[in-house]
Amino acid sequence: MAAEEDGRTARKRRQILEAALPVFLRNGYVGASMDEVAALAAVSKQTVYKHFTDKEQLFTSIIMDTTGQVEGLAKMITAALEDSDDLEKDLGELARQFLARIMSPDVLRLRRLVIAEADRFPDLGRTWYAQGFERSLKTMTTAFEKLTERGLLRADDPALAAEHFVGLLLWIPVNKVMFSGIGEHYTQADLERLAEAGVAVFLRAYANPGSA
Numbered sequence: 001m002a003a004e005e006d007g008r009t010a011r012k013r014r015q016i017l018e019a020a021l022p023v024f025l026r027n028g029y030v031g032a033s034m035d036e037v038a039a040l041a042a043v044s045k046q047t048v049y050k051h052f053t054d055k056e057q058l059f060t061s062i063i064m065d066t067t068g069q070v071e072g073l074a075k076m077i078t079a080a081l082e083d084s085d086d087l088e089k090d091l092g093e094l095a096r097q098f099l100a101r102i103m104s105p106d107v108l109r110l111r112r113l114v115i116a117e118a119d120r121f122p123d124l125g126r127t128w129y130a131q132g133f134e135r136s137l138k139t140m141t142t143a144f145e146k147l148t149e150r151g152l153l154r155a156d157d158p159a160l161a162a163e164h165f166v167g168l169l170l171w172i173p174v175n176k177v178m179f180s181g182i183g184e185h186y187t188q189a190d191l192e193r194l195a196e197a198g199v200a201v202f203l204r205a206y207a208n209p210g211s212a
Contacts, residue, residue, distance in 0.1 A: 009051075012043065012047065012051065013051045015041050015042075015043070016037065016041045016043065016047075016048055016051055016052070016058075017058075017061060017062055017065055018041075019037055019040035019041035019042075020032070020037045020040075020041070020058055020062055021062050021066070022040075023036050023037050023040065024059060024062060024113060025109045025110070025113055028113065028116060028117070029055070029059055029113075029116075029117050029120065032055065032059070034048055034049075034055055034058075037058070056121075059117075059121070060121065060124055063110075063113075063114060063121075063124055063128055064124070064127070064128075066110055066128075067127075067128060067131040067132055072101070073098065073101060073102075073132065073133075073135075073136040073139075074135045074136050074138075074139040076094065076097050076098070076101070077094060077136060077139045077140050077143055078139060078143065080093055080094035080097070081094065081140075081143040081144075081146075081147065082143070082146075084147065084152070085152075087147070087152055087153070087203065087207065088199065088203060091165075091199045091202065091203070092195060092196065092199045095165075095169055095194075095195035095196075095198055095199050096191065096192065096195045098166075098169060098170075098195075099169055099170070099173070099191045099194060099195055100191065102170060102174065103173055103174070103177070103186055103191060108174075108177055108178075111174075111178075112178060114128050114129075115178075136166075137159070137162050137163065137166065140162035140165065140166070141158045141159045141161075141162045142158075144158040144161045144162055144165075144206075145158040148208075151208055152207075152208060153206050153207065153208055154206055154207070154208040154209075155206050161202075161206055164202065164205070164206075165198070165202050168197075168198035168201055168202055169194060169195065169198045172194075173186055173190075173191075173194060
């Protein structure tokens, strides 16, 4: 019976979180209404407060619940590069997947929301960054270090090489969307072009000529 009750509680909590996310994404922290969250979740306002003591706790729970959307980047990197013997092909595939994930509307909106509330919730912003993007950079650094040891790359500073790779892919499109709005549209062809060009420039700088 206790297990059944725990299951109902978990489902209700999930129901509230899923309803609250678009409210916060659309209205920001200050503009988000607990009444609207309750209405979208089809529960009473009292039920919302039963699971979350206040708006701040609900917001924090939402952001932490979404870290999985960026955590998956680390696994993507490992899968693409662990046993690579064709860097141009495998880096190109990784670049396309990376851009597709980061440039998805949901991730862009989350990024904007976390940045907008960073002064109010600095620890939350740091945690979201650490569990997603920082972890991805560390994973990529390890991958580039191993590729250097195998003689495929020439990266004296694998961590800097990882930052260069990500910067070549993301600096222009992410900043453009952050300033212009999520409606700023990048087509699949645009992302393919960015991926191809980014990998080409990266390999000119870091590919080991002796590995060809």
